[in-house]
Amino acid sequence: MQTHYRSFLFVPANRNERYLKALQSGTDAVIIDLEDAVPIALKVTAREILKQWLIQHPEFKVMIRVNAFDTEWFAADIQLAQFANVSAIILPKAEHELAFTAIQQVRELAIYPIIETPYGMSSVEKIAHFSGVKALMFGSIDFQLEMDMQGDFLELLYFRNRIVLASKLAGLDSPIDGVTADFSNTDLIKTETLQAKKLGFQAKLCIHPRQVNIVNDAFKATQAEIQWAIEVLDAVQANQGQTISLHGKMIDKPIIAKAEKILSQVT
Structure with a gap:
């Protein structure tokens, strides 16, 4: 059973023709995304598409990124956790313990909170101890936007260090770094992955299959x-x-x- 993850690949929930391609990409984990990758008008439809796929394909293990706790879709999204082939819930804009409790009431399974808001970052040590947390994820792009920050790696160094430290203090698995938005820039994805590895991250979020092998190789021992x-x-x-x-x-x-x-x- 996979216990050491290096790459997590997002795939939009409303594009079920991409699910199998993602599973065959070489990634260590596939995250079917109900949040950012799905337009508002398709939220309910995307959830139903994913539900039917889970019923029809019990042989495939996937993770699901639900919509945030304070949205109208959260309560219905987390009901998908009842399916045995859902191995984890990815929780965006993680802030409130009630969200973790609600997920665990559906089924006890791993939860990966995404730290991507100012309040989430300020409470990261507390969030790391919430029930069900397996490892922290850094939503670096959304965090930059909320903080009105410019720049990339050096400007976020303090926050990455804080996530790694919070993970260690809570006894969690090492954290997962955020995405590299420019999926065509292979040098950049390699550089950012190696930087994250040096800081103590165990893995990286990917938004395109072509990023997967680069990330996996970077996290391998030389x-x-x-x-x-x-x-x-x-x-x-x-x-x-x-x-x-x-x-x-x-x-x-x-x-x-x-x-x-x-x-x-x-x-």
Whole structure:
């Protein structure tokens, strides 16, 4: 069973002809989107399309991004959580604990809150402890808009760091970084993914299938990292109970844990 995600690919709920393509894209998780990707006039229709697809295709596991808690569609959207092939709910504009409680009352399953509002960011440490939370997501584009911010990575560095720290303090999985809107710029998606990886993110949201392989590759351990991890663990095994060093650097518990984590993610 997939436990380590690197890529999450959005697909509009009203475009069910794209569902299978998304599932076959190589992404670690498919998010069928009832929120931003669906025009207001099609919200109800999109939900019904998705519901019928879930009934007809129990063999496929997907995640669902519902509409925000304060919208007229939220209550009906979260009813889709009752289907066993819905593996998680993606909650946009996460702010209020009542939203998490409502989802858990339908069915206990993983919830991925998207931190994308000023209030959500100011409460991120509290949100990280709400019931059902598996990992935090950063809605970087919406957050920039709400904050009247310009610029991209450096301008958002503090907020990314805060999400990573809140995740660690709450004992959650490492967080998921926001989308790169320019899906035609392969260099940019690679650069932004590697930057997120260095900060402690485990994965990235994708809006186009062509982004998936780039993101997956960026989150893979490099050959140099794998070789380093092997050398560390070999040195530890060969020097049981003794203080050791490798290439002039001390090997302690955090270094050993890092090496073990790298090798645990090699598939």
